[in-house]
Amino acid sequence: MTRQIKLGAFLPGGGQHIASWRHPDQPADGATSFEFHKRLALTAERGLFDAYFLADGLAVSFGGASEGGSAKVAGLEPVTLFSALAPLTSQIGFIATASTTYEEPYNLARKFASLDLISDGRAGWNVVTTATETAAHNFNLDQQHPHAFRYARAKEHLDVVKKLWDSFEDDAFIRDKESGAFFDPDKLHATDHRGEHFKVKGPLNVPRSPQGHPVIVQAGQSEDGRGLAAATAEVIFTAHQRLETAQEFYRDIKSRAQGLGRDPRHILIMPGVSPFVGRTSEEAREKYDRLTSLILEQDGIALLNGLTGGTLDLNGYDLDGPLPPAAPTEGNKSRQALIRQIADENNFTIRQLYQWVASARGHFTVVGSAIQIADTLQEWFENEGADGFNILPPWLPTALEDFIDLVIPELQRRGLFRRAYEGRTLRENLGLPYPRNRWSVARHTVQAAE
Numbered sequence: 001m002t003r004q005i006k007l008g009a010f011l012p013g014g015g016q017h018i019a020s021w022r023h024p025d026q027p028a029d030g031a032t033s034f035e036f037h038k039r040l041a042l043t044a045e046r047g048l049f050d051a052y053f054l055a056d057g058l059a060v061s062f063g064g065a066s067e068g069g070s071a072k073v074a075g076l077e078p079v080t081l082f083s084a085l086a087p088l089t090s091q092i093g094f095i096a097t098a099s100t101t102y103e104e105p106y107n108l109a110r111k112f113a114s115l116d117l118i119s120d121g122r123a124g125w126n127v128v129t130t131a132t133e134t135a136a137h138n139f140n141l142d143q144q145h146p147h148a149f150r151y152a153r154a155k156e157h158l159d160v161v162k163k164l165w166d167s168f169e170d171d172a173f174i175r176d177k178e179s180g181a182f183f184d185p186d187k188l189h190a191t192d193h194r195g196e197h198f199k200v201k202g203p204l205n206v207p208r209s210p211q212g213h214p215v216i217v218q219a220g221q222s223e224d225g226r227g228l229a230a231a232t233a234e235v236i237f238t239a240h241q242r243l244e245t246a247q248e249f250y251r252d253i254k255s256r257a258q259g260l261g262r263d264p265r266h267i268l269i270m271p272g273v274s275p276f277v278g279r280t281s282e283e284a285r286e287k288y289d290r291l292t293s294l295i296l297e298q299d300g301i302a303l304l305n306g307l308t309g310g311t312l313d314l315n316g317y318d319l320d321g322p323l324p325p326a327a328p329t330e331g332n333k334s335r336q337a338l339i340r341q342i343a344d345e346n347n348f349t350i351r352q353l354y355q356w357v358a359s360a361r362g363h364f365t366v367v368g369s370a371i372q373i374a375d376t377l378q379e380w381f382e383n384e385g386a387d388g389f390n391i392l393p394p395w396l397p398t399a400l401e402d403f404i405d406l407v408i409p410e411l412q413r414r415g416l417f418r419r420a421y422e423g424r425t426l427r428e429n430l431g432l433p434y435p436r437n438r439w440s441v442a443r444h445t446v447q448a449a450e
Contacts, residue, residue, distance in 0.1 A: 005381050005416050006268055006388025006430055008053045008095065008237070009044040011396060013037050014071025016274060017359040018303055019294035020395035021071035030396060031075045034084065041085045043397060044092055047404035048418050050429050051093035051124060052085070053217075053237070053390060054078040058102055059134035079111050086119035093426030095124035095217050095235075101150050102130055102139045105160035105200055112214045113165060113206035121211035121425035124235065125161075127218045127228075129154050151224035153197045158216070158232050160198050163191045165213035167203030169440045189439050211425035212435040221249065221334035230256035234432050235268045237390045239338055239362045241345070246271055246385035266432055268387040271380065272363030274394055277402040281368050288367045291394055292355050300354030307339045307361060319351040338362045359394040370406035377407075378416060 014021050014031030021028050030036045044052050056078050078096035086094060094115065098108050108125075116123035129150035136144035145153075172187035191202025218233035220226065229236050230253050240246040254264035276291075278284030301314045304323070312326035323343040326336075339362055343353050359365050366373050380386040393399035411417035423429050 002415065004418060005377065005386075005411060006270060007047075007049045007417070008051045008235075008270055008388070008390040009040075009047070009049040009400065010053045010055070010272065010390050010392045011037075011040045011044065011400065012054060012072065012075060013040070013396070014075065015395045016392045017291055017394040018072070018299050019291060019296070019358065022294040023291060023395045023398075025398040026395045028071075031071045034076075034081070036396075037076070037081060038085060038088055040396060040400065041089050041092065043400055043404065045089050047400075047408055048421060049092055049391075050388070051095045051122075051426060052082070053095040053124075053126065054081070054097060055126070056097040056099075056128075057132065057135065058099060058130055059132060059138055079115055082123070083115055083118050086115070086122065091122075091421045091424065091429070093122040093124055093215070093429065094119055095126050095215070095426075097126040097128055099128050099130040099135075100154040100157035101145060102135065105157050105164060105198055106202075106204070108157075109161040109164040109204055110206055112161075113204065113209065116209035116211065116214050117206065121209045121427070123209070123211075124215035124217050124426055126237070127154065127158060127216060127233070129220070147222070148224065151220075151228055155228055155231070156195045156197045158228075160191065160193050160195075160200050162213070163193060163438075164200070164202055164204040165208065166437050166439060167191065167205075168207045169437050169443075170208055170212075173207060187439070208437065211427040212437070215426050215430065215432060221338075225334060226253060226256065229253060230262075230267070231260055233267060235270060235430065238269060238271050239335070239360075239364070240271050240385075241338075241342060241362075241364055243380055243383065243385050246380060247383065250384050250386065268430060268432070270388040270390045271386050272360060272390045272392055273377070274360035274363055274365045274392040275373050275399070275403055275407065276359075276365070276367040276394060277373060277399070277406050278369055279406070281372060284367045284369060284372075287399075292358070295355060295358055297351075300351070300358065303358065303361070304339070304350065304354050307357065308336055314350060317350060320349045323348070323350055323353055335362055360392050363390075363392055370410045373407050374410040374414065374416075377411065378414065381416065 013033060013036050015026050020026050027036050041052050060073055082094035082096055112123055112125050133144050167189055169187035173183045174181045188203055191200050193200045215234050216232055217235040218229040219237040221238055238249055250269050257267050258264050276284045276288045278287060304314055308326050366376055391403060408417060412419055421429055
């Protein structure tokens with residue numbers, strides 16, 4: 001089959017842009033409206049998206065600082081929301097974010113395995129280490145753990161979760177009413193994990209799903225993040241402003257993965273793209289300008305305060321002057337560096353910077369006609385910049401519908417995107433292999449040797 005673009009839809013009910021809730025088309029209560037999320041899920045499935053993705057924060061003021069009027073101040077927990085949406089859809093996947101720093105492996109493995117069963121094999125876990133002081137303050141800490149500690153814990157956490165997901169072999173459940181044999185006890189396995197961060201006996205009390213276990217998604221871009229992604233991720237969400245940096249990341253991850261004995265084709269790299277789509281480039285620019293005009297200064301300042309690490313207070317600075325220097329923190333280091341890069345490369349003032357990142361917080365914003373946007377996606381896809389894209393519509397539902405009704409037909413016309421779902425599970429649609437149960441593999445290896 002010809003290689004085609006994979007698409008995720010990043011659809012927070014309150015919209016991506018910090019002023020999106022003020023747009024006439026966007027429901028003001030969308031962040032906490034189940035009916036609106038249902039509409040978004042069904043719309044994304046109509047557009048043949050691979051998955052509905054949601055980020056998540058563990059504190060009020062997601063992003064590290066108060067964002068004032070932003071609808072991101074409060075929302076719904078993703079796994080809970082997706083468990084309700086899954087029965088209302090049939091093919092789109094659901095990728096929820098959960099933290100390795102503030103969740104225990106057993107509870108996390110259990111809830112994602114349950115979502116995978118409820119959705120009949122359409123779940124994915126976006127692995128994050130949670131890089132904010134505000135989250136740390138909600139979990140018995142005075143300050144967040146250092147970056148290196150969070151990633152060391154994340155590596156072991158992932159290992160434990162995967163072991164738990166393998167507790168039952170695929171054919172462990174007999175459910176024979178006549179004999180009374182419900183399951184084969186020889187195909188249920190304890191985890192027996194003892195490590196630096198976790199001690200977990202197991203087994204998990206949830207069986208495997210039709211896709212084996214949820215798809216592993218990761219988004220870190222630091223050196224530690226790249227190492228974790230190359231070793232464990234199946235999908236990587238990443239943020240780049242230029243094809244050249246996207247290519248460097250793409251080639252580096254694929255090379256690292258191959259060096260670890262993994263098939264690089266089984267790691268899909270999907271940069272974030274925030275599209276303002278018009279029937280003409282002028283119409284697209286009008287949409288961008290209209291939404292930009294709705295940004296309140298205090299919200300733009302607060303957004304940058306968070307994205308630059310939380311220690312730089314831009315209140316009182318000349319908004320038409322340059323972004324002042326700030327030392328990196330133990331927060332999201334790669335995003336801090338990216339925001340600084342955007343400011344320096346474009347010679348942006350503080351005002352121009354928050355206007356540019358207001359929609360996607362460092363992801364690539366594209367303003368243009370359907371043909372222009374399709375050209376950009378095709379260029380990245382065909383030149384080792386991406387295997388697909390995580391689409392961040394600036395406001396909802398209109399910007400999502402614009403992309404589906406204008407850009408997707410253009411991608412289909414070029415043979416770059418599906419006209420129907422290929423399979424029934426998220427793995428099948430993404431073209432990812434079924435993860436074989438480690439105990440079944442060991443059993444077959446022994447039998448072959450005999």
